[in-house]
Amino acid sequence: MQDDQTLKAIRYQRGSLSILDQLKLPDQSIYIPINSVDDAWKAIHTMSIRGAPAIAVCGVLSLAVELYHSQSKFDTIASVQQFVTDQLNYLITSRPTAVNMTEGAQTIIDYLIPLSNKQQDLSQYINELIVFMEQFLERDLADNHAIGQYGAKAISENNTSHKKLNILTHCNTGSLATVGFGTALGVIRQLQANDNLELAYFTETRPYNQGSRLTAYELVHDRIPHTMICDSMAGLLMRTQPIHAVVVGADRVTANGDTANKIGTYQLAILAKHHKIPFYIAAPTTSIDLNKKTGDEIVIEQRPSKEMTSIKGVNIAAEGVQVWNPSFDITPANLITGIITEHGVFKPDELEEKLLSLRKK
Template sequence: MRSVEWLDGSIRIIDQTKLPSKLEYVQLRNAQEVAEALKSMKVRGAPLIGVVAALGLALVASNSKASERDALLREIEEAASVIRKTRPTAVNLSWAINQALDRARASTSMNEMRKNVIGLAIHMLEEDVSTNIKMGKVGAELIEDGDTVLVHCNTGTLATAGYGTAHGVLRAAWGMGKRFKVIATETRPLLQGARLTAFELKHDGIPVTLITDGMVGHVLSRRLARKVFVGADRIAANGDVCNKIGTSTIAFVAKAFGVPFYSVAPTSSIDISTPSGEMVVIEERDAREVLEIEGKRIAPEGIPVLNPAFDVTPAAYVTAIVTERGILYPPLEQSIKRILA
């Protein structure tokens, strides 16, 4: 199962809104279709968002009818502007777009620009998989035989170009012969934990128990889980972790009951230009995601809705951050500076 593929002029993705009831592949042929897929969360997860954004610009470079360099550059820049607006919180999106634009602007000819933008996107796709495998091996040392691990949202193959971030740690530990159990939150409002994480863990043969988000306090207070592993959509320079809504609540409860809380993310998710989590723009999504489940309304008419997609966990509540370059321990701000130096 591959979450994304480059097909030499088009992109093939899994429509994640249809899982787990239907495994449906969709082909994207232009930047507008890429933007719609990102906005509607047909593709989601910070690393995958970055890869798909880069591939979207590769589509423009590959399929453009431009006859000279500057015209092609304008098309790529216009597409980048459209794609950039789709998901403002995940830093991987802007990181990938900025790299592609830098390559395009540095190109001296139209053919060189095509080659550079397409080559970069394919490299990002392949590198994300190798980075996740490295990260999985690094983080696997934190899991012991007999552990029960709590996870939130989805951080597996479906959130990346392959293998996964926090899920990759579980996958690596399982592959090493360690035996443990997983408790997955359902992850309201779009149920990525129930629909996607449970789907992937079952596929991997790793025992998983599903709970509602509101059960986390009970689970951690009774020591039904010994560790928490989550991903990250953006990590600020001071170590604050921006991740799926509900993450900070889990971190606060974990701290209260002495349960280690780990965030797993590639260094591309660390945004040193953002001093703290307070500076992160939090995406506010459509109210219907809260008011409806699979198109059926579950709340009275006229009820206002607050629907932020992410929240920020202060660095003080993070036990460590797992990256492909090693595990970062507090003080996280200094650890981040050291590893990115």
């Protein structure tokens, strides 16, 4: 059994960053160093690290590390600003569907000028910029705990049977997809902590098996009662077993509540609607993109065919077969019961108004 450290997707201290290589899980727990933005881009693109919140934090901290070790190459604050802007725009291209990296990049870019108005010393400017970037780490962890608490409360209050709850989730949304605790899996963790969880069902999540490789790894580690199912078993599960809620994460939520998440989410939402099971999205507000009005505006990433035709390098499909492999699908807002954020649980049709009100505060 691994110690708690193995469940941290990201290890960071000033000037040093490493990530748990999720391509090696569950067989090996290996941390790989991230010494530059280029290292982070490759790790994100190849899915050595994945999960929208973790992608953003990894990207931002990789820039903090590179800034820390290359301070001497800058001679003006303007040169720092140009470097930071270019590197952040590059990181955004690593996995374009997840909005958190874009959101994080814009937050930092918006901070560059106000910081220069406050701090004129070059060395101090870089130091304060690094401190600002490091705050992404603690903020994500705090947001996840809040999501867990709000989600567990909403689902428990919706339970009229007064029995412990069976929850179904999809993909991996736990400590390995975030800085820690998780979003949808964080809700499950909180239900367990509250002694309200009977069983966590989760899909294997083909084609990349984030469920069987990663969610299983976390649930076994935390001794949370669980059962894994194949993706194609969800309908029968809902018909024959008491499922009290489906909770999944999000890579991007649009202003109207449409949600991009791991492929297979849409069909779970349809099945939940048919079986009258509440369907929740658990995501920090950094995953909500108010610049896009509906899910039709989201670009869906296409992944390599080998992810479907092989597992761990072993071919499982007929040679030469043609493949369609979208990494995400869009779940329409009308299939979503609520969106669990660090500020509370919102209905899709009130999401934009609530968020704009929060951002004005």
